[in-house]
Amino acid sequence: MSHLKSVFMPIWPQNPYHKLLIDYLDKLGVQVEGAGLGAIFLPTALTQWKPDILHLHETDYPLATAKNSWVAASKVAVFLSELAIMKWMGVKIVWTAHDLKNHENKYPKLNFICTSFIARLAQKIFVHSETAKREVAQKFKLKSYEKFSIIPHGNYINYYENKVDQTEARKSLGIPENAFVFLFLGQIRPYKGVPELIEAFNHLPYDDVHLVIAGKPSSEELNALIAQKAETNHKVQFISGFVPDNKIQVYMNACDAVVMPYRDILTSGSVVLAMSFGKACISPRKGCIVDVLDDAGAFLYDSDTEAGLLQALDLAVQKKAELQKMGEHNRALAEQWPWHQVADLTLDVYKDCVGGSP
Numbered sequence: 001m002s003h004l005k006s007v008f009m010p011i012w013p014q015n016p017y018h019k020l021l022i023d024y025l026d027k028l029g030v031q032v033e034g035a036g037l038g039a040i041f042l043p044t045a046l047t048q049w050k051p052d053i054l055h056l057h058e059t060d061y062p063l064a065t066a067k068n069s070w071v072a073a074s075k076v077a078v079f080l081s082e083l084a085i086m087k088w089m090g091v092k093i094v095w096t097a098h099d100l101k102n103h104e105n106k107y108p109k110l111n112f113i114c115t116s117f118i119a120r121l122a123q124k125i126f127v128h129s130e131t132a133k134r135e136v137a138q139k140f141k142l143k144s145y146e147k148f149s150i151i152p153h154g155n156y157i158n159y160y161e162n163k164v165d166q167t168e169a170r171k172s173l174g175i176p177e178n179a180f181v182f183l184f185l186g187q188i189r190p191y192k193g194v195p196e197l198i199e200a201f202n203h204l205p206y207d208d209v210h211l212v213i214a215g216k217p218s219s220e221e222l223n224a225l226i227a228q229k230a231e232t233n234h235k236v237q238f239i240s241g242f243v244p245d246n247k248i249q250v251y252m253n254a255c256d257a258v259v260m261p262y263r264d265i266l267t268s269g270s271v272v273l274a275m276s277f278g279k280a281c282i283s284p285r286k287g288c289i290v291d292v293l294d295d296a297g298a299f300l301y302d303s304d305t306e307a308g309l310l311q312a313l314d315l316a317v318q319k320k321a322e323l324q325k326m327g328e329h330n331r332a333l334a335e336q337w338p339w340h341q342v343a344d345l346t347l348d349v350y351k352d353c354v355g356g357s358p
Helices: 016-027 042-049 069-088 108-121 130-139 166-173 194-201 220-231 245-254 269-276 308-318 320-334 339-353
Strands: 005-009 031-034 053-056 092-096 124-127 148-150 180-185 209-215 236-240 257-259 280-284 298-301
Touching: 005 016, 005 042, 016 031, 016 339, 042 069, 069 092, 069 108, 092 108, 092 339, 124 130, 124 339, 130 148, 166 245, 180 194, 180 245, 180 269, 180 308, 194 209, 194 220, 194 308, 209 245, 220 236, 245 269, 269 280, 269 320, 280 308, 280 320, 298 308, 308 320
Parallel strands: 005 031, 005 053, 053 092, 092 124, 124 148, 180 209, 180 257, 209 236, 257 280, 280 298
Antiparallel strands: none
């Protein structure tokens, strides 16, 4: 058993990624603390947490609440100074690169400076795939791959209830049983391309095709835009708001294919979720998506092509008879990424950072 102590910064209380990883690390004897988004963390780290490992999962949160660039710059300076002091005092710093930049693209120069510093300060950088490793190294001009560790994104098989069948799920959503149903599920942010999804969907030449969009937009402006676009087509159902765990099975089992029309992406838990439910996927060929999805289970398109998303949607409808087999293929791939394996690999890197056994 290990006796390491790790602090996740920040902690994601509503994201099962952290819950599952922490649960399995706990079984291996790793004690994990969760840090919030406080402006100054060093006193708490030194007096209460006293970690062996400081595990960063975001590099941009000093910018999240900054009201202007001067405040943002000061927050970044304090944050990076605290990290440097912790490293000087012997705490090992690792970073899981979930993204290359903050999704709202706030203060992009400061974001790049902050993340570049962390990429060099970190003893290890975790990525979920080979493509992500290359993109992170290229983005932040890291000349060596030595500090990278590839650890897959764990699956969500059996995490969410999965008892509702398609007939019952569609009935609860008021969707005809024989319709073709596309689904977008999850938090809605500008980079996820939901308005563009509705526009592409509106060009499909079919009467029995529906689109369900379920999730909480990141701003009132985005919510209003999506609601406005959805109102123009009665076959588009926009269900705005946080999706509770017990509703995920309803949306997943009601659909024929899950659409992730991202404008920009490095890693995606939504893709792994769809695969865990055995669903065919529609997604751009971007980031580590190309490492987890293939043509046997997904309709991958070039997002730089204007009609790429529309063509992928149309092809999915034409190949409806093949979608179940495609979903089964995706489920089989997801089964290869259990959380106990993710935790084992994470602990191996932790131990390597502290020089073997703690």
